[in-house]
Amino acid sequence: MSERAINLGPLARIPEGEGRTFDVGAQKIAVFRTRRGAVYATQAECPHKSGPLADGLVGERAVTCPLHGYKFDLVSGDGLGHACGMLRTFPVDIDERGDVRLLLEE
């Protein structure tokens, strides 16, 4: 059975080790691609001062907001080393064509 999902287009649109913001209807989603090939999706804006997370620095399982350097876990969304909220995270995968898919509610 195949999940319903939104195709965010070819992975290549997100350079290795960077992130990009996607307009998904009403909301913005940040999608990250690590150099090890992992892909993560979170809310686009930092809970601290709504910095554009996709412009942040991406590391192993983590992203750092470009505005004030707050760090978040890309899987759990937890704040790392600070207590200013957590991120909503969303499940993503890569389909056979190499496109990024944002998985939706059953």
Added chain:
Amino acid sequence: MSTKERLVVVGNGMAGARLVEEIIARGGRDRFDIVMFGDEPYGNYNRILLSNVLAGAHDAKDIFLNPLEWYADNGVTLHAGARVHGIDRRARVVHAADDTILEGYDHLVVATGSNAFVPPLERAYVDEGVFRDGVFVFRSLDDTDAIIKYAENAKTAAVLGGGLLGLEAARGLVQRGLDVHVVHLMKHLMEVQLDRMAGLILRRSLEGMGLHIHLEKATCGVIGDPSVEGLLFADGTTLDCDMLVISAGIRPSTQLAIDAGLDVERGIVVGDDMRTSDENIYAVGECAQHRGRTYGLVAPLWDQVKVLADRLTSKKPNAVYEGSQVSTKLKVAGVDLAVMGSRDGDGDDEEVTYSEPSRGVYKKLIVRDGKLAGAILLGDASAAPDLLQAFDRGRALPENRSELLFALSQDGGVGGASLADMPDDAQICNCNGVTKGRVVAAVRGGCRTLKVLCDTTRAGTGCGACKKDVQTLLELTAGDAVAEDPSIHYYVPGVPLTKPDLVRAIRERGLHSVSSVFGALAGGVEDATSKPGLASLLKTIWGKEYDDERDARFINDRVHANIQKDGTFSVIPRIYGGVTSPAQLRRIADVAEKHHAKMVKITGGQRIDLLGIPKDRLPQVWRDLGMPSGHAYAKSFRTCKTCVGTEFCRYGVGDSTRLGIEIEQRFQGLESPHKMKLATAGCPRNCSEATTKDVGAVAIEGGRWEIYVGGAAGASVRKGDILCVVDSHEEVLKYMGRFMQLYREQAKYLERTYGFVVRVGIEKLKRVLVDDEEGICARLDADVQAAVDAYVDPWREADWPATPTQFSNALDPTDGAPLIPLRRASGAR
């Protein structure tokens, strides 16, 4: 009828009023009824400060030593503005104000001071004793006020007389923005105090500051009617000027004494008891002639009045005045000058001279029997305080005379003292009194961790404020051998190596990219916060061969603009040296309008900032500007701020604008551990604040440049240290490049130059970068050259983006609108 003796003092100036003060201080009021006469309608003011008043530096109302109340408060009768015209010695009566005032005396003191000497000048007067409009002498408060008023509508002033007073007047007029010509009869300036060499150098310095000096010029007349329009010289030449200030010296004012039949030569002749030829009449101050000498400076006057006060009050009935040693200190248009004692030595004297004409510096000491008999300090009077005291007190001088010429012991600024330069007995821990020596010894003795070091030496165990210094000492001494909590020494947190080790590993293993560093040295674990540090380091190490991975860059360096709080960016085009043009400004204005910049602002670095540009518009903005990137977003060479330099500035002595442009063209975009803000100043006035920049150049006399490093005027403020003084733009570029390369290689990531310079120590830096103690200068020069060659304007990526989505704001899903709601990731809670 009072039984007190009557003491009458003619003259209410620096000597007369001071005398009365000293007499009162000695309880003289019980003994005397004191009566004073003053020509001027005020109390006594400090004549020394008139040149400040003229220069606008001191408010006239603030220079009064004895305001009129003072006389009343102290029971002194003052006839202010009443001119004394006669002394009846037989009747012992003083006649004043056309005989409307008569005062009898038991003791009379003549302290009439001196008058301005006015050489014979045709057409200088319009009437007996009335100067032509625009002609002034500079002697009294009224003279000063008159000069100031007239100067308001004058452009050019001539000062007649290149002596001390003349130059003081000239300085004042320069401060008021006038173009000033000093006309002097003699071969060199201040010939009374200065020898020929000093006179010549002083002339050069003053000319460098915009004064016009005319020597060996005999002025014979004034041109212009009804008011001054110029001067006529004996050689037939002329000089245009709107006003003339005659300051050709002073003459003791002795007419009153002559009329009274007292012995008068150049001044009123007095003995060591300050008594004139009449036993009831004394003379003090500039009008008195003692042992053949008259004095024009305040110190001797005050010596004289002390003696006279001691005698009159019988505090020391036998006090004698044996003459004074004269010294003076002044600043002429920014040139420091101190002179004391004899101008030239006689045969047996030892003369020590130091001369550096290019900097306008000349120093000369005359040593007699191991003591200072005279000195001239020109251009650098920093040694004056010590010398003046040695001179005044006849202190024995150190054998090593050079110690006297240069102020070794008088450095007041101590902020920047670096740990490396500190002596071993310098105290690091104030709580426990631990010296640098003890800490260093302990480290050498095997303490390789902060904790063990503190426990052993007790340093840092008190208030703990010095822990940072102890840490630095540990690093300085133990270098890489530092053990405890190594992470504080890691260059970046994500790779467990100190900078030296990291650099070595990167070189050995030929790691050209950030990811390869993580792969080889961090078990493949990429640490986000470590990326930019590594990128900067790799770029420094490999230059052209650096394998540039964009994800290792901070967003600013990915899109070459500075991210703002709302996620938009600011664009600052390169404007070399802050010198722009109408066309350029017009273009910038058009771009700002076209792209709806939310704000247009002049930056602290003299650049123009367009704020509020969305990411996806950046390329178009750059194209429209057609200017290179200003790098205002990067950890790199930022800007070189400049002042107007020599082209237009009245004071500039070096072409700071051109140099600034050269610097900026050479080093633009040079990556570094932290931003580097530079500046060049055309003269020591330092309008572009070059001394508080990461790297700065300040022009000094003789086309030379002082290179400052490690300055700061941000969160922390620090005056930079002088790395060296060079005499060409090429040299400036060379040494700046050298310093920047060393900083690039050795500073910690995000360590500003001021931190770096203090940590390493300026003396060390001088040894490495100037003396080439480590023999690496050639290599540094080559490496920085390579980095310069590797420079490419990042804004060219407007047309050659590094990745297709480099400037995308947000991407759209390829297929239609999403089906809400989204599901939360399993990992999320």
Added chain:
Amino acid sequence: MTLPRALEPPGVATHCPYCALQCGMRVARTEGTDELDVRGDDSFPVNAGALCVKGWRAAATLAHPERITQPLVRDEHGTLAPASWDDALDLIARRVRETQERYGRDAVGVFGSGALTNEKGYLLGKLARVGLGTANIDYNGRFCMSSAATASNLAFGLDRGLPFPVEDIARTEAVLLVGANVAETMPPMMRYLDAMRAAGGALVVVDPRRTTTASSATLHLRLTPGSDAALANGILHVLVRDSMIDEAYVDARTEGFAKVKALVAGYWPERVERITGVPQAQIIEAARILGRARKSMVMTARGAEQQSQGVNNTLAFVNIALALGQVGRSDAGFGTITGQGNGQGGREHGQKADQLPGYRKIDDPEARRHVASVWGVDPEDLPRAGRSAFELLSTLGDDDGVRALFVMGSNVVVSAPNAIAIEERLARLDFLVVSDFFLSETAALADVVLPSAQWAEEDGTMTNLEGRVIRRRRAIDPPAGVRTDLEVICALASRLGRGHLFPSSEPETVFDELRRATAGGLADYSGITYARIDAERGVFWPCPGEGHPGTPRLFAERFATSNGRARFHAIPHRAPAEEPDTEYPLYLTTGRVLAQYQSGTQTRRVPELAAIAPDATAQLHPATARRLGIAHGDAVTVTTRRGSAQLKANVSPNIREDTVFVPFHWGGAQSANRLTNTALDPMSKMPEFKVCAARIDGGER
């Protein structure tokens, strides 16, 4: 020696026995040992846990082998031999009576100390006035705070070292620190200056030496010793010139500025540079730093005060703070940094020859009436003002001078100027009693030595440099055979038949009497109780009622002068009493070093401290050393018109070429005060410790 009573951790909260900062400490016995563990008390605001090396080692003087544990009486062979308390006290009482019968009441003198608790200082003063009935009591604070005290009274009508808590220093924007080396004399205070610097503030230090404090400063004005007032006038000249005066404040809250303004018009930078040796650029810079700061502080200490012009020097610097409109403003003002542990309280409660408790003047009838009523005596029976410290000491043994002296907690042989003369004077006494816990240089000359309890062995209150009254608490019992000074005073009083006037030697009871005695005085303690001190971590005087919160910050609305205005004083520069000449070509100045304290009676006996600063040294400039052929570490002789001292050369660039510095913690041939000048300040009677003319000879390794 074993400590009798064990303590329960975390120990007893008390305060450091040394300087006027009075850092909070917790003292506890290390489990299973006799060792006392001393650590900083984090809960005391002043030091918040920090201590300096002296504090860390404070316990070392308690269980010290040289401690005196029984009275000593000089026997027929002239040697000090152990005696019983009764014998010692009986002897004292007998000799006191004999002396007074023969020479009159004033022939017995008392010499107190700024190290004594408020209770001791108070009761000692009372002993002199109503126990011995002598006018001649004074204390070593004359050699410390008297100039600052006189100046503060003249300018503000009140003398409290700092009119603000030290915490305020961290919040000001510029500090002018004159003749103070706090980095070495009270290190934990540096934290506040550092915090001020860290927040962007500037520190300007005035000192002939580049001290540790000076080298941490934004600007160091290395003035010629004795030229302080000229420098102050020069700075004020520039402030006037550059229109940085707070005219509104000057008009509203002060008087006498016009005269000062006229005076300083005669102190233009070039002239001041010539007098002080401070480059005019630095004088101007200092003025700018102060003039541009919105909040600034001026603080003086002994450097400027211990001179024959000490009061004037201090007033000249007060002028700057007033002209800038800073005094009485928050995080700003003028202060003077008290030296001795209880230098503040020590001068408030009747140890001074001219004062009664509560900072009352002894010649003020109202004051006499009040104190007499508290003491239960007739005002007429109270003596008049007696001789000040140095005058008292320099007339010892004269027919009309003091012939029997009781010294408590002071080592005058080392701490008084012209020590040689003082030693001779003490020898001429008929009878000398010294109460101390070591056999100090002075005690060694005594006829009777009384062993007294030390800081951690007694209760009482101290008043620190902020005017904060705090509690010294007994952590351990004194060694067997040792008594507290309060017990000694009461015992002596009863032997003199005045016991009924000295009912209790219990500190708190004595303090309650002190409170009544000070009620209504300038230094009013009446609202301060032991309980409040405990609850409030100290209470600031004046505190006129138990409902009164105390006064951390003074002068906010008005000054304590008759008309409520602060007073400017026009202070012309006057040269020090003695200046270098061909015979004595150098300036001599004296001071302290970190690891030693005052006369060194305590610190010289602590091995760790002695190790840091083993010998008395003479600091001189390399150029001077070279001229004299002296190398670092050489044995040298420093000589003045008073005498000579044998010292070790400390060659350092941190001092002026024309100056030699000698610390004063050592006795005998190493004593700095064999050299110092006895010229007194006419107002404060402060001797000129800080400047005289000297010569250096020597240079043998």
